[in-house]
Amino acid sequence: MKKVLVWLLAISMIAVFSLAGCKEEAAEEETAVEEEEVAEEETTEEEVEEVDPASFEGTVEFWCFATEFENFIPKFNEIYPNITINWTNIPNEEIASKLETALGAGTGAPDVFVGEIAYVKKWVDSGVWENLSAAPYNAEELVGDTTPYVVDAGRDADGNIRGLSYQATPGGVFYRRSMAQEYFGTDDPDEIAALMSTLDGYIDMGRTINEESGGENFLLPGWQDLQWFPFNARTNPWVLDGQLMIDQPILDYFDQAKTIRDEGLDNKLAQWSAEWFAGMNGNIFSYILPTWGLFYVLDPTVNPAEPEEGVEYTSGDWAVTGGPASYFWGGTWLGIYKDSPVKDIAWEFVKYITTNKDFLKWDALTYGDYVSDLAVVEEIKDDFSWESLGGQNHYAFFYQEAPKIDSSKITKYDQEIQNMVLAAITAYVEGNLTKEEAIEQFKTDVQTAYPEVSVD
Amino acid sequence: MGKIRLRKDNYGYLFILPFFLIFLGLQIYPVIYTLYLSFQQYDGISRAEFIGWANYARLVKDPVFLKAIINTWRIWICNFIPQLIFGLGLAVILTQVRIKGRNFFRAVYYLPNLVTAASIGILFSALLGRQYGTINQILLKLGIIKEQIYFLGSPGWSSATVSTILWWMWFGHSMIIFMAGIRAIPDQLYEAARVDGAGGWQSFWKITLPLLRPIMIYVLITSLIGGMQNFDIPYVIGEGVTLGTGEPQKALLTMVMYMYNTAFRWSNRGYAAAIAYGLFFIIMVFSVLIFIFMQRRDAESRGIKR
Numbered sequence: 001m002k003k004v005l006v007w008l009l010a011i012s013m014i015a016v017f018s019l020a021g022c023k024e025e026a027a028e029e030e031t032a033v034e035e036e037e038v039a040e041e042e043t044t045e046e047e048v049e050e051v052d053p054a055s056f057e058g059t060v061e062f063w064c065f066a067t068e069f070e071n072f073i074p075k076f077n078e079i080y081p082n083i084t085i086n087w088t089n090i091p092n093e094e095i096a097s098k099l100e101t102a103l104g105a106g107t108g109a110p111d112v113f114v115g116e117i118a119y120v121k122k123w124v125d126s127g128v129w130e131n132l133s134a135a136p137y138n139a140e141e142l143v144g145d146t147t148p149y150v151v152d153a154g155r156d157a158d159g160n161i162r163g164l165s166y167q168a169t170p171g172g173v174f175y176r177r178s179m180a181q182e183y184f185g186t187d188d189p190d191e192i193a194a195l196m197s198t199l200d201g202y203i204d205m206g207r208t209i210n211e212e213s214g215g216e217n218f219l220l221p222g223w224q225d226l227q228w229f230p231f232n233a234r235t236n237p238w239v240l241d242g243q244l245m246i247d248q249p250i251l252d253y254f255d256q257a258k259t260i261r262d263e264g265l266d267n268k269l270a271q272w273s274a275e276w277f278a279g280m281n282g283n284i285f286s287y288i289l290p291t292w293g294l295f296y297v298l299d300p301t302v303n304p305a306e307p308e309e310g311v312e313y314t315s316g317d318w319a320v321t322g323g324p325a326s327y328f329w330g331g332t333w334l335g336i337y338k339d340s341p342v343k344d345i346a347w348e349f350v351k352y353i354t355t356n357k358d359f360l361k362w363d364a365l366t367y368g369d370y371v372s373d374l375a376v377v378e379e380i381k382d383d384f385s386w387e388s389l390g391g392q393n394h395y396a397f398f399y400q401e402a403p404k405i406d407s408s409k410i411t412k413y414d415q416e417i418q419n420m421v422l423a424a425i426t427a428y429v430e431g432n433l434t435k436e437e438a439i440e441q442f443k444t445d446v447q448t449a450y451p452e453v454s455v456d
Numbered sequence: 457m458g459k460i461r462l463r464k465d466n467y468g469y470l471f472i473l474p475f476f477l478i479f480l481g482l483q484i485y486p487v488i489y490t491l492y493l494s495f496q497q498y499d500g501i502s503r504a505e506f507i508g509w510a511n512y513a514r515l516v517k518d519p520v521f522l523k524a525i526i527n528t529w530r531i532w533i534c535n536f537i538p539q540l541i542f543g544l545g546l547a548v549i550l551t552q553v554r555i556k557g558r559n560f561f562r563a564v565y566y567l568p569n570l571v572t573a574a575s576i577g578i579l580f581s582a583l584l585g586r587q588y589g590t591i592n593q594i595l596l597k598l599g600i601i602k603e604q605i606y607f608l609g610s611p612g613w614s615s616a617t618v619s620t621i622l623w624w625m626w627f628g629h630s631m632i633i634f635m636a637g638i639r640a641i642p643d644q645l646y647e648a649a650r651v652d653g654a655g656g657w658q659s660f661w662k663i664t665l666p667l668l669r670p671i672m673i674y675v676l677i678t679s680l681i682g683g684m685q686n687f688d689i690p691y692v693i694g695e696g697v698t699l700g701t702g703e704p705q706k707a708l709l710t711m712v713m714y715m716y717n718t719a720f721r722w723s724n725r726g727y728a729a730a731i732a733y734g735l736f737f738i739i740m741v742f743s744v745l746i747f748i749f750m751q752r753r754d755a756e757s758r759g760i761k762r
Binding site for chain 2: 448450
């Protein structure tokens with residue numbers, strides 16, 4: 001009997017503690033609701049038609065890797081002072097798996113989270129993002145001016161918009177003006193573009209640089225930097241009807257990479273390594289980067305806020321032009337978690353960041369990011385002059401490139417499959433495997449990772 | 457009469473309850489949930505689907521899993537044998553030879569063990585960098601090599617590199633344990649040996665080594681269990697070059713890394729759970745083997761005494 005009593009005591013003790021916890025929370029929630037109601041009443045009296053942004057209150061949990069939100073959130077709060085955006089900054093390599101864990105567990109998932117191009121389809125296709133085409137969001141009415149491929153990338157299989165983006169990310173080739181002058185007699189973007197209009201032409205430029213500099217300067221930091229040309233030149237998505245598609249540009253890429261390495265045209269640097277960045281102020285002629293590469297990668301490296309002594313920075317010695325093919329790389333979409341308790345204010349945030357013209361214009365003029373809204377782009381594209389690019393108007397260039405982008409080939413497999421291709425090409429280039437063996441390794445890797453995909 | 461005492465003890469349950477709640481919630485529950493997951497097809501987001509033994513059927517035939525097992529063992533053995541030799545050698549030198557500042561050496565050798573894996577990754581990617589890495593630059597300047605070695609680019613080099621780093625991290629740890637073991641050996645044995653005319657080598661082979669055997673088995677078991685779960689060093693070493701996927705040619709793909717890739721890169725939680733149970737099974741088999749081996753030893757030594 002006494003035993004039972006002790007157990008009862010123990011259990012009730014736990015119950016009391018846990019209930020106490022709940023009660024506190026409930027009390028807090030109640031007061032919050034009351035406050036909200038009061039606020040709402042006030043605003044309905046004041047304004048009849050337009051909803052005052054200040055009337056939106058609450059906290060939005062937001063997971064994102066993009067550091068530009070450091071500036072975006074204060075800007076948003078100028079208009080919406082009573083919405084707190086609780087930003088958790090998670091590196092891009094980790095955010096997808098962290099989100100999957102939170103979404104799978106069903107608790108702790110943020111109200112708004114981002115999808116980078118590599119995994120945006122996971123969120124779009126699996127339906128974890130709210131359907132923004134439906135009421136009350138009616139996003140279709142807001143995307144009239146948005147670059148079409150950006151909207152399409154955020155659509156699910158039924159054509160509903162689930163993610164929106166503030167940027168479009170066409171790419172180009174950034175090159176050093178002084179080296180262009182030295183080796184090719186011109187630094188004019190159009191003339192350089194003509195020289196590199198084919199991959200063979202581009203590789204030939206590398207040969208010239210190699211010969212004339214005596215192997216001191218290089219066309220590229222590494223052959224991996226070339227990847228976006230072959231990846232975008234594919235005619236099929238990586239996986240079509242459950243079948244792995246290895247298109248000709250990919251097979252050619254094996255040979256191009258081998259040529260570049262064997263003839264000493266690249267400096268054997270791994271992308272994003274410290275040495276790779278240092279090459280921008282060093283002996284590398286060109287970097288293949290998209291729109292965001294300018295303010296995210298190039299500017300901070302060639303024109304840093306805290307310059308180091310002994311480094312000759314190359315700001316102003318750069319220009320951007322078209323390479324062997326049009327391509328796009330990256331992009332960040334925002335969506336609202338389908339079970340978020342604060343969808344209304346979450347939507348205000350997503351709507352503001354991705355479709356507010358004043359905001360997008362501010363973003364473009366301040367940071368040089370290429371924004372997704374074509375009306376904004378058309379308004380500002382003609383009077384841009386960028387310091388690190390020697391006063392070049394990069395906006396006009398990207399404006400030509402953006403319509404050439406086709407986002408229909410994006411699949412949820414892209415990131416992993418592309419990593420596997422690069423690993424296979426590495427094995428071939430380093431001489432560990434023959435081309436046939438490397439292609440075989442690539443197929444086996446895809447099969448191991450995705451048994452549902454047929455590789456033959 | 458026993459009952460009365462038992463009742464008294466009941467209050468104790470209250471005090472140990474928090475431990476058991478945590479143990480059940482954070483240890484037993486995941487173990488059972490992983491077992492449940494291993495019978496599912498589950499990508500982490502959509503609905504899980506029951507598929508019976510399919511994940512295990514795939515596991516026993518999976519050549520990549522076999523490769524991961526071999527890699528894990530190779531990396532472990534190539535690090536454990538030198539670790540044992542160095543740890544034991546240094547322990548003998550630091551306990552039996554009079555050296556000035558032996559405490560200093562002891563601390564220095566142990567130091568690498570305190571560095572976190574992430575820092576090791578950064579440190580070694582600077583040292584092993586292909587073009588401008590410290591080691592390559594030194595070897596080039598000394599004229600030992602003509603062209604930079606791509607330490608992390610060839611299967612053999614990268615595997616050897618990881619074993620070397622693990623050896624460097626752990627020999628100090630083994631050394632400390634061996635030193636404790638050597639200190640516990642009674643001095644009289646050495647004195648008696650010296651009186652009988654035994655030299656340093658003889659006392660080492662006939663006294664130190666046999667009496668250290670239990671300690672060596674302890675080091676072996678802990679190192680084996682740690683070695684089978686090897687993940688962080690191959691991951692951080694490969695991170696800058698191949699995103700930590702176990703490349704080149706999967707030479708660095710350990711069992712835990714394969715599980716990680718399957719679960720979090722390729723979003724196949726069900727199969728990853730089956731890999732986890734495969735790993736569990738392997739560690740269990742070897743733990744049991746070592747346990748049996750020790751029991752027999754124990755029985756033998758008792759038999760000798762009698």
